Amino acid sequence: MPILGLDPSLYPRHPPHFDIEQVIRPNILALHPYRCARDDYSSGILLDANENALGHSISPEGNGNATTAEIDSTLALDLHRYPSPTHDDIKSRIALLRGLPGANHVFLGVGSDEVIDLLMRVCARPGQDKILTTPPTYGMYGVCAQVNDVGVVEVDLELSGEKGEGGEEGRFSVRVDEVKKAVAADPSIKLIFLCSPGNPTGTLLSLASIRAILADPAFKGIVVVDEAYIDFAPEGSSAAQLVTEFANLCVVQTLSKSFGLAAIRLGIALAHPALIQILMNTKAPYNISSPTAHLASLALAPASLRSMRAKVDTLVSSRQTLLSALHSPALKTLGLGEVIGGNDANFVVVRVLGTDGQPDNERAKRVYKALAEEAGVVVRYRGSEKGCQGCLRITVGTEEENDVLLKRLEETLARI
Known part of the structure; x- marks a missing residue:
């Protein structure tokens, strides 16, 4: 069954074992997406969408904290009109940023979570199909699977060994052979979720490992690489560079972390145009709001990108300073253990030890609560x-x- 809206010349051809029509649920392939006149015409006297022709009702009166400039900028967004269904200008900027051919390789969602949920809905049949995750990993994969009545197969990351920087060896690297065994044994697995850099591990997965899973002829589904923290990792680490080579890859990114725009909820999928078209056919018609799109467009301008990169550099430098401080003799004496993970994100993960020198969950919980409730510092x-x-x-x-x-952590460890 052809994918509605996709140019036949764009059908996936690599890797040869991947047939997208066998991965997507038949009812999704047969879906005729919601269309409106605005898909074809976006200017003129707009009397097609039953919008309020008199405009929005936001008034400076009673909004004591709102300045005239803020009200004027709000008015300029035409909030009484539905937003663009496609936002191709934003997609083009993202494609350029990530080195992809064009907007047809980019999908926008309400945060990464909408992208994750939508991928499950289009690929996995409720009560029949499964996803594969690699714990420890982002908890929303399991939540979305449960909401969609999709099973979860777990293949743990490498939990032993020395702290690694990603790759085929080292703590929190992906066990490629075990993933291959799992998908070979269970053809109902439609999606593999890899988090890189990992949450909560902070460890970058190697492109070699990702490539090996993508090229595995036993797996007929889609590999999803969640790169929420990728801009904090070394340059050239992103799996986005594999998108034009592998039609069975979907890279998920966000403006929440490196761009500092968590509040606007803009998630991104980077994939072959066939998968992007399916996501477009399935999404809600106006999922990205005008205020979100406006702010995203500003954030993707050249000057803003320079600002983002400068702030990332500062945070990476601060990460190294924090890591050094967490290894101080004073904190070690008080029972702070090793920093684990690859430290390729904007966070670090550190152990709290008990009196026996072993990792201690109960003490870690007490330190966590005391920091938040008594010291005014909230960690996780x-x-x-x-x-x-x-x-x-x-x-x-x-x-x-x-x-x-650091000061309050030392004080808290000294008394707990």
Whole structure:
């Protein structure tokens, strides 16, 4: 069954074992997407969508904190009109940023979570199909699977060994052979989710490992590489460079982390045009709001990209300073253990030890609570994740925030 809206010349041809029509649910392939007049005409006297012709009702009166400039900028967004269904200008900027041929390789979602959920909905039949995850990993994969009544097969990352920087060896690297065994044994697995750099591990997965899974003829589904933190990793690390080679790859990114735009909720899928077209056919008609699109467009301008990269450089430098401080003799004496993971994101993961010198979940929980409730510093307890016993995840803050964290962490460890 042809993919509606896709130029037949763009049908996937590599890798040869991948047939997208065998991966996508038949009802999705047969879906005729919601269309409106705005898909064809976006200017003139617009009387097609039953919008409020008198405009929005936001008034400066009673909005004491809103300035005239803020009200004027809001008016300029035409909030009484539905937003663009496609936002091709934003997609083109993202394609250029990530080295892809054009906007037809880019999908926009309401945060990465919408992209993840939509991939499950188009590929996995409820009650029949499964996804594969590699714990410890991002919790929303499992949540979305449960919501969609999709099974989960788990193949743990490498949980032993020395702290690695990704690749085929080292702690928190992907066990490629075990992933291959799992998909060969279970043809109902339609999606493999790889988080790189990992959350909560901070470890970058090697492109060689990702390529090996993509090229595995036993797996007929789609490999999803979640790169929320990729801009904090070394340049050239992104799997986006493999998108034009492998039609069975979907790279998920976001403006929440390196761009500092968590509040606008803009997620990104980078993939072959065939998969992008299917996602476009399935999504809600106006999923990206005009305010979100406006802010995203500003963030992708050349000057803003330079600002983003400068801030990433600062955070990476601060990450190294924080790592060094967490290894200080004073904190070690108080029972702070090793920093684990590859440290390729904007956070670090550190163990809290008990009196026996072993990772201690109960003490880590107490430290977490005391930091938040008594010291005014909120970190994340991650001890329940596989391979993360006794662990706290700490986001790299400003220089001042990091100094306060270290001081209060030392004080808290001294009494707990």
